[in-house]
Amino acid sequence: MHWLPLVIKAIGSERTIGELIPWLEENICIDSPKFDDELLLALAEEIEKGWRKFGLWDERSAFLKIIQKLLWIDESHVRDQAAKCLCNIAKEMTSSELNTVLSPFVLDLSSDVWFTGRLSACSLIPATYKQMPKNRSQLKNAFFKLCKDKMPLVRWAAAMNIGELTWS
Numbered sequence: 441m442h443w444l445p446l447v448i449k450a451i452g453s454e455r456t457i458g459e460l461i462p463w464l465e466e467n468i469c470i471d472s473p474k475f476d477d478e479l480l481l482a483l484a485e486e487i488e489k490g491w492r493k494f495g496l497w498d499e500r501s502a503f504l505k506i507i508q509k510l511l512w513i514d515e516s517h518v519r520d521q522a523a524k525c526l527c528n529i530a531k532e533m534t535s536s537e538l539n540t541v542l543s544p545f546v547l548d549l550s551s552d553v554w555f556t557g558r559l560s561a562c563s564l565i566p567a568t569y570k571q572m573p574k575n576r577s578q579l580k581n582a583f584f585k586l587c588k589d590k591m592p593l594v595r596w597a598a599a600m601n602i603g604e605l606t607w608s
Contacts, residue, residue, distance in 0.1 A: 442482060442486060443601055444483070444486040444487075444498075447460070447485065447520065448460065457502050461502050461503065461505075461506065464474070464483070464504050464506050465506055465509065468480065468483075468509040468510065468513075471475075476513040477513070477517070477518055480510060480513055480519055481515070481517055481518050482516045483506070483510070483542045484507070484510050484521035484522045484524075484525055485521055485525075486517060487503055487506065487507065487525050488521070488524060488525035488528060492497070504526075504541070504545060507526055508545070508549070509527060510522035511523060511526075511549060511556070511557060511560035511564075512554055512556045512557055513556065514533055514554075514556060519556060519559065519560050520563075522560070523560050523564055524560055524591070525565060526542075526567075527563070527564065527567040529542075530542055530567055530571050531571065533571065535571075535572070535574075538568065538571050538572055539572070539574075539575060541572050542571075542598075543568060543572065543575065543578070543579065544567055546561055546564045546568050546579065546582075547578060547579070547582055549561040549564065550565065550582040550583070550585065550586055551582070551585075554592065555589075555591045557595055558586055558594045559590060559593060559594050559597050561582070561586060562583075562586055562594065562597035562598045562600070562601050563588050563597065563601050563604075564587070565579050565582060565583045565605065566583070566599070566601050566605040567604070568582075568606035570604075571607055580605070583598065586598040587602070
């Protein structure tokens with residue numbers, strides 16, 4: 441995976457968007473991963489490091505589906521790295537992108553059937569909330585719902601991140 445920037449540079453942005461990203465989306469599976477956790481962790485790291493290096497800043501939404509799948513992975517290191525990646529991307533998004541792309545994305549995660557999605561949302565909601573100039577009430581309500589989640593691990597993650605939300 442550490443060769444990803446080189447591959448993207450070699451095949452160009454059009455083939456990256458048209459072929460590589462769909463291939464990665466198709467092959468990152470929750471139930472029976474075709475990649476081991478170390479490879480998925482490296483993928484999350486490369487995506488985080490490589491937004492500008494890839495020359496695909498305007499196409500970053502194409503990577504959101506890959507990041508979303510990484511946020512569903514059972515391995516906590518992979519999820520944490522994917523969440524860190526998305527938090528860093530959020531810092532550079534416009535308020536319009538935050539409202540139309542990131543906020544709905546995070547809200548979907550917070551109501552996900554899989555506990556791993558809800559677990560990831562616990563760290564993403566405070567980061568998104570900080571960046572949002574308006575329309576924060578939906579994020580706040582989703583976070584409070586996570587605080588009352590049926591899974592103890594989700595409640596624990598919400599408790600660990602509540603400070604980030606309160607200082608926003």
